[in-house]
Amino acid sequence: MTTATLPLWVTIPGTVLLVLAGVTTLIGSFGLLRLRDFFSRMHGPSMTNTVAAGATLVTSMLVSSAIAGRPIIHELLITLFVSMSAPITAIMLLQAALYRNKARHTRDVAADGNST
Amino acid sequence: MSAVFGYALWFAQACIAIAMLNGLVRLFIGPAAQDRILAFDSLYMNGMLMLLTLGVSSMSTAYFDMALLIALFGFVGTVALARFLLRGEVIEP
Numbered sequence A: 001m002t003t004a005t006l007p008l009w010v011t012i013p014g015t016v017l018l019v020l021a022g023v024t025t026l027i028g029s030f031g032l033l034r035l036r037d038f039f040s041r042m043h044g045p046s047m048t049n050t051v052a053a054g055a056t057l058v059t060s061m062l063v064s065s066a067i068a069g070r071p072i073i074h075e076l077l078i079t080l081f082v083s084m085s086a087p088i089t090a091i092m093l094l095q096a097a098l099y100r101n102k103a104r105h106t107r108d109v110a111a112d113g114n115s116t
Numbered sequence B: 001m002s003a004v005f006g007y008a009l010w011f012a013q014a015c016i017a018i019a020m021l022n023g024l025v026r027l028f029i030g031p032a033a034q035d036r037i038l039a040f041d042s043l044y045m046n047g048m049l050m051l052l053t054l055g056v057s058s059m060s061t062a063y064f065d066m067a068l069l070i071a072l073f074g075f076v077g078t079v080a081l082a083r084f085l086l087r088g089e090v091i092e093p
Helices: A008-034 A043-068 A075-115 B002-029 B033-058 B062-087
Strands: none
Touching: A008 A043, A008 B002, A008 B033, A043 A075, A043 B033, A075 B033, A075 B062, B002 B033, B033 B062
16 A cells, blocks of 8 residues: 555645645754854754644644544654653753853853953 | 655655754754754654654554654653753762
8 A cells, every 4th residue: 555545635634734844844954053053043943843743743643544544643642742842852951051151151251360 | 636745755754854964964063062962852853753754655553653762762862961961960869
């Protein structure tokens, strides 16, 4: 069984959602690559975490439902887990970055005070 | 219409592959440790999306379990690394 045998109610939303997921992933990764400082760069991958992951998971849900012939909602597990874990990751990374910036600033100021 | 679905699948996989390459570049050139951890986070998320699209294109359900495991352990890894940056140790005594 290949993707050519899928019914129309899977392929039309699946096409739109897959293209959306691809474009969003691409924009997010270019943001990760090209933005200037760390706090701007954090915005890029969160697009992947939300829109692209959601669109791909809905497509996967549609396709596996069409294969099995009954509604399959296992993919909601990943959606739930990603939507719970992404903010925690973001907050912990932000705290680490703020702490490290502050520590570096304090060290620089102390070094300047010793030299003058 | 199904052929268009195949093309959209191909497009999504190509976009995710380019995104993984960008994340890899950021992983190597990242000026600070937190940039590298952020790149690692986006890398495992892209790997999870790649596995899901592979599961759609091969129409098998085995890829779903791998994607779930990647989501679980990638989160644990990122939190452990961020905590190491913040405190200097992962598990506090």
